[in-house]
Amino acid sequence: xxxxxxxxxxxxxxxxxxxxxxxxxxxxxxxxxxxxxxxxxxxxxxxxxxxxxxxxxxxxxxxxxxxxxxxxxxxxxxxxxxxxxxxxxxxxxxxxxxxxxxxxxxxxxxxxxxxxxxxxxxxxxxxxxxxxxxxxxxxxxxxxxxxxxxxxxxxxxxxxxxxxxxxxxxxxxxxxxxxxxxxxxxxxxxxxxxxxxxxxxxxxxxxxxxxxxxxxxxxxxxxxxxxxxxxxxxxxxxxxxxxxxxxxxxxxxxxxxxxxxxxxxxxxxxxxxxxxxxxxxxxxxxxxxxxxxxxxxxxxxxxxxxxxxxxxxxxxxxxxxxxxxxxx
Amino acid sequence: xxxxxxxxxxxxxxxxxxxxxxxxxxxxxxxxxxxxxxxxxxxxxxxxxxxxxxxxxxxxxxxxxxxxxxxxxxxxxxxxxxxxxxxxxxxxxxxxxxxxxxxxxxxxxxxxxxxxxxxxxxxxxxxxxxxxxxxxxxxxxxxxxxxxxxxxxxxxxxxxxxxxxxxxxxxxxxxxxxxxxxxxxxxxxxxxxxxxxxxxxxxxxxxxxxxxxxxxxxxxxxxxxxxxxxxxxxxxxxxxxxxxxxxxxxxxxxxxxxxxxxxxxxxxxxxxxxxxxxxxxxxxxxxxxxxxxxxxxxxxxxxxxxxxxxxxxxxxxxxxxxxxxxxxxxxxxxxxxxxxxxxxxxxxxxxxxxxxxxxxxxxxxxxxxxxxxxxxxxxxxxxxxxxxxxxxx
Numbered sequence: 167x168x169x170x171x172x173x174x175x176x177x178x179x180x181x182x183x184x185x186x187x188x189x190x191x192x193x194x195x196x197x198x199x200x201x202x203x204x205x206x207x208x209x210x211x212x213x214x215x216x217x218x219x220x221x222x223x224x225x226x227x228x229x230x231x232x233x234x235x236x237x238x239x240x241x242x243x244x245x246x247x248x249x250x251x252x253x254x255x256x257x258x259x260x261x262x263x264x265x266x267x268x269x270x271x272x273x274x275x276x277x278x279x280x281x282x283x284x285x286x287x288x289x290x291x292x293x294x295x296x297x298x299x300x301x302x303x304x305x306x307x308x309x310x311x312x313x314x315x316x317x318x319x320x321x322x323x324x325x326x327x328x329x330x331x332x333x334x335x336x337x338x339x340x341x342x343x344x345x346x347x348x349x350x351x352x353x354x355x356x357x358x359x360x361x362x363x364x365x366x367x368x369x370x371x372x373x374x375x376x377x378x379x380x381x382x383x384x385x386x387x388x389x390x391x392x393x394x395x396x397x398x399x400x401x402x403x404x405x406x407x408x409x410x411x412x413x414x415x416x417x418x419x420x421x422x423x424x425x426x427x428x429x430x431x432x433x434x435x436x437x438x439x440x441x442x443x444x445x446x447x448x449x450x451x452x453x454x455x456x457x458x459x460x461x462x463x464x465x466x467x468x469x470x471x472x473x474x475x476x477x478x479x480x481x482x483x484x485x486x487x488x489x490x491x492x493x494x
Numbered sequence: 495x496x497x498x499x500x501x502x503x504x505x506x507x508x509x510x511x512x513x514x515x516x517x518x519x520x521x522x523x524x525x526x527x528x529x530x531x532x533x534x535x536x537x538x539x540x541x542x543x544x545x546x547x548x549x550x551x552x553x554x555x556x557x558x559x560x561x562x563x564x565x566x567x568x569x570x571x572x573x574x575x576x577x578x579x580x581x582x583x584x585x586x587x588x589x590x591x592x593x594x595x596x597x598x599x600x601x602x603x604x605x606x607x608x609x610x611x612x613x614x615x616x617x618x619x620x621x622x623x624x625x626x627x628x629x630x631x632x633x634x635x636x637x638x639x640x641x642x643x644x645x646x647x648x649x650x651x652x653x654x655x656x657x658x659x660x661x662x663x664x665x666x667x668x669x670x671x672x673x674x675x676x677x678x679x680x681x682x683x684x685x686x687x688x689x690x691x692x693x694x695x696x697x698x699x700x701x702x703x704x705x706x707x708x709x710x711x712x713x714x715x716x717x718x719x720x721x722x723x724x725x726x727x728x729x730x731x732x733x734x735x736x737x738x739x740x741x742x743x744x745x746x747x748x749x750x751x752x753x754x755x756x757x758x759x760x761x762x763x764x765x766x767x768x769x770x771x772x773x774x775x776x777x778x779x780x781x782x783x784x785x786x787x788x789x790x791x792x793x794x795x796x797x798x799x800x801x802x803x804x805x806x807x808x809x810x811x812x813x814x815x816x817x818x819x820x821x822x823x824x825x826x827x828x829x830x831x832x833x834x835x836x837x838x839x840x841x842x843x844x845x846x847x848x849x850x851x852x853x854x855x856x857x858x859x860x861x862x863x864x865x866x867x868x869x870x871x872x873x874x875x876x877x878x879x880x881x882x883x884x885x886x887x
Binding site for chain 2: 382384385387388389390391392393394398402403406407
């Protein structure tokens with residue numbers, strides 16, 4: 167089949183090669199490249215074997231496993247409470263009712279206040295934006311310093327930093343609470359931002375160090391011969407080349423910081439509780455009837471930002487995971 | 495493609511840059527008139543010593559090539575001169591100043607790298623002017639210098655382009671230009687041509703040679719390509735294992751290599767080597783290679799030969815002739831194993847005393863494999879090395 171396909175594609179290619187003699191080298195190269203590409207992509211399987219059916223079956227089950235809860239959430243959030251009580255969780259809503267969404271956003275009760283989770287949304291924005299920018303800036307400069315300005319003990323420093331990435335958060339909580347209380351920062355916005363920057367530093371440093379280690383050292387040397395200092399080379403030479411890794415870092419940090427629960431709960435203080443904590447308060451409020459539609463809507467709203475980041479960034483996100491994982 | 499028209503004067507660069515400053519007084523014993531002087535240099539990476547006790551004096555305006563196989567320390571030495579590498583011990587002087595601990599930018603050097611190392615997000619113009627902008631030169635001065643270099647290297651049409659929009663040859667010209675705008679006395683080249691294809695390499699080699707003739711700067715050029723070394727250099731320093739094996743004019747190194755390594759490294763195809771022994775006879779000393787006896791009465795011994803010592807006998811393929819045997823030449827017969835036609839000349843593979851022997855002859859030869867040929871060479875052109883020390887006798 168594949169042979170047929172390529173040979174039927176060839177005559178026009180050959181004709182164009184004849185027609186444009188002048189650029190013949192390029193023209194002749196194209197058909198063979200096409201052939202190679204179709205070969206590496208693989209041809210269509212001729213028959214459905216049992217193995218293949220099994221494979222597709224597994225993929226379908228896996229997809230259903232992850233998609234069904236999301237479907238149920240969306241469906242439930244659009245139903246009214248009587249509908250939820252009476253019908254199956256998979257039943258379609260009778261009418262698309264958005265009141266639960268509106269209530270979740272603007273008037274759901276999080277503990278004593280009943281202003282919806284929009285308060286948490288804006289708190290999360292105010293926490294995420296400076297934390298992301300500051301942790302990326304710190305990781306980029308540290309990664310750059312560790313790859314190019316190799317001082318004695320740089321590797322040891324890097325190893326210690328990486329060790330920090332593998333220690334569980336919980337063991338730091340109490341000491342950090344004490345430390346922040348002593349300097350009078352505990353339960354402030356600055357406190358939670360500093361905590362996020364500190365906990366983001368190992369992974370940020372790792373991905374930037376790996377990225378800069380992949381750049382030719384001659385570039386750095388050329389800039390030094392030209393008289394560039396530490397920050398000049400970073401700002402004028404390295405940073406303009408760092409767009410891909412900056413995007414990756416931003417994706418990692420935005421999703422990590424937005425999804426954080428425990429650090430926000432412990433360090434942010436009552437005024438700055440992030441959306442994840444507010445969501446928990448909405449869902450776990452103990453009085454009255456459990457409003458499943460409202461809970462579902464609030465949950466989807468909280469997940470919206472990371473979801474948006476995943477959908478918009480797609481291939482960059484995969485690259486980010488690879489950047490953090492593959493090179494050591 | 496260096497512009498031939500010399501309407502614009504090219505003042506000797508660097509004249510105003512450093513000479514005005516007071517020279518540090520005192521100890522300027524050796525190499526007072528050297529452009530670059532490396533004294534007793536040690537470089538170690540951890541416990542591993544890459545260069546130990548190296549001395550090198552380079553005169554003003556000299557084109558010095560550091561030649562050697564990869565890992566011989568030639569790039570390390572260049573980086574140390576540039577200040578891109580911390581040295582363990584010793585001193586480096588440039589233009590009469592001790593720059594051992596000076597920053598690269600303060601050494602009065604310009605450098606060209608193997609991978610061009612152009613700043614990818616800057617236009618050609620910004621690449622050329624980056625160092626000048628850092629130095630805070632006035633805008634008019636920067637423009638004038640960039641324009642002069644652009645004219646010299648014919649980069650005028652490319653000034654707005656990014657490096658990614660240039661061909662390999664153009665990129666390397668920009669990289670050379672970036673070194674030139676710095677108006678310095680000493681240029682350092684780190685294998686600048688090895689990323690280019692053969693044709694471009696030859697073109698740019700000629701350009702660099704012309705550039706040196708026009709500017710008259712000191713140039714230190716690192717390469718592993720012996721053709722580049724032979725054609726460009728005033729002097730070649732052949733390096734191995736962090737040690738300069740031989741320092742001399744290309745012709746001397748080609749004719750009188752100090753040891754077997756240098757002899758084998760210079761020349762293509764390489765020198766033919768045969769194991770043998772030195773014997774003295776009635777007609778003077780001779781090299782005994784298996785059952786073949788090569789009389790060495792015409793050979794110019796550098797030191798009096800030890801009789802009956804084991805030696806390695808070397809003769810270059812281009813020093814072996816076919817056909818008529820001139821007076822005093824050594825002649826022998828062999829069966830042709832292989833013929834490699836290379837256009838301008840032909841390499842004939844045969845054997846001498848049981849070891850393979852290559853002969854370089856003209857491209858018109860009709861020799862076929864299996865034939866028996868008669869070849870000859872002048873023993874004065876041979877090289878005899880002591881097997882134990884590898885040094886030339």
